[in-house]
Amino acid sequence: MPDVALVQGASRGLGLAFVRRLILQSASSRVIATCRDPNSALVLRELAELHSERVTLLRLDVTDIASLQAVAATVSALGSPIDLIINCAGVLHSPEGLRPEKRLQDVSVDSLEEYFRINTIGPLMVIKHLVPLMTKRRRAIIANLSARVGSIGDNRLGGWYGYRASKSAQNMITKTLSIELKRTHPEMICVGLHPGTVATELSAPFSSRVDPAKLFSPEEAATKLLAVIEKLKPEETGKVFAHDGTEVPW
Numbered sequence: 325m326p327d328v329a330l331v332q333g334a335s336r337g338l339g340l341a342f343v344r345r346l347i348l349q350s351a352s353s354r355v356i357a358t359c360r361d362p363n364s365a366l367v368l369r370e371l372a373e374l375h376s377e378r379v380t381l382l383r384l385d386v387t388d389i390a391s392l393q394a395v396a397a398t399v400s401a402l403g404s405p406i407d408l409i410i411n412c413a414g415v416l417h418s419p420e421g422l423r424p425e426k427r428l429q430d431v432s433v434d435s436l437e438e439y440f441r442i443n444t445i446g447p448l449m450v451i452k453h454l455v456p457l458m459t460k461r462r463r464a465i466i467a468n469l470s471a472r473v474g475s476i477g478d479n480r481l482g483g484w485y486g487y488r489a490s491k492s493a494q495n496m497i498t499k500t501l502s503i504e505l506k507r508t509h510p511e512m513i514c515v516g517l518h519p520g521t522v523a524t525e526l527s528a529p530f531s532s533r534v535d536p537a538k539l540f541s542p543e544e545a546a547t548k549l550l551a552v553i554e555k556l557k558p559e560e561t562g563k564v565f566a567h568d569g570t571e572v573p574w
């Protein structure tokens with residue numbers, strides 16, 4: 325278990341479940357939980373207050389560089405290097421009207437930009453600002469929440485241009501990071517993670533056709549992914565793994 329884990333996108337869904345699991349799985353580890361509006365993240369706030377000696381709650385919007393700089397300054401002042409970063413924030417649809425495209429004619433510049441801003445550029449900016457605060461001489465992990473639909477080799481259905489492409493591009497970023505960071509952080513492992521289909525707000529409009537046995541709760545998915553993280557080997561850096569530990573093809 326990491327001494328210090330930072331979970332980004334922790335207000336709800338998988339991010340919130342990761343924070344819960346990390347608190348439960350080790351009595352000593354410290355969790356830095358970030359979300360874009362701590363005031364409205366009531367469950368997370370309650371959790372942070374209940375475990376105030378171990379959980380630090382900070383505001384971070386992946387599209388707001390000033391918030392990333394502020395988080396970096398606060399984490400630096402805490403004085404303990406980060407062992408694990410879980411980049412969770414992601415978008416598939418939004419109350420503002422973002423919808424995964426069924427066909428080419430649904431594609432728009434605005435929706436493509438929104439997918440890339442949050443799913444691709446966001447996690448990269450998080451790493452850019454926080455990597456200087458990560459452990460250098462011990463095992464350290466960067467885990468970016470990817471998705472199987474970002475696999476080019478596995479794309480059999482088409483559609484969802486923006487979401488798919490934003491996750492494929494995120495996978496490329498994970499691979500590129502793994503190469504560069506190996507030089508400065510020899511024990512660093514960077515991976516993408518596919519959680520399966522998880523019952524969260526993100527999947528809700530699309531999960532009715534999913535076999536209930538294959539629809540995980542956020543807690544189940546977070547538990548499985550933490551087990552995958554725990555078993556990662558240095559030579560597996562740069563790859564994408566599913567919840568059951570199998571590698572997801574590019």
Ligand SMILES: NC(=O)c1ccc[n+]([C@@H]2O[C@H](COP(=O)([O-])OP(=O)(O)OC[C@H]3O[C@@H](n4cnc5c(N)ncnc54)[C@H](OP(=O)(O)O)[C@@H]3O)[C@@H](O)[C@H]2O)c1
Nearest residue numbers: 333335336337338385386413414469471521522524526527
């Ligand atoms: N659920 C699935 O079946 C599934 C499958 C494959 C991959 N994934 C991936 O897993 C990750 C987590 O998904 P989820 O199902 O937990 O989704 P979710 O329940 O919809 O949660 C999305 C999270 O992203 C945060 N977020 C959105 N925009 C943000 C921004 N600009 N800055 C910071 N945080 C932002 C949200 O914060 P607010 O509360 O502030 O909106 C929320 O915490 C995503 O990357 C998703 O693509 C999920």
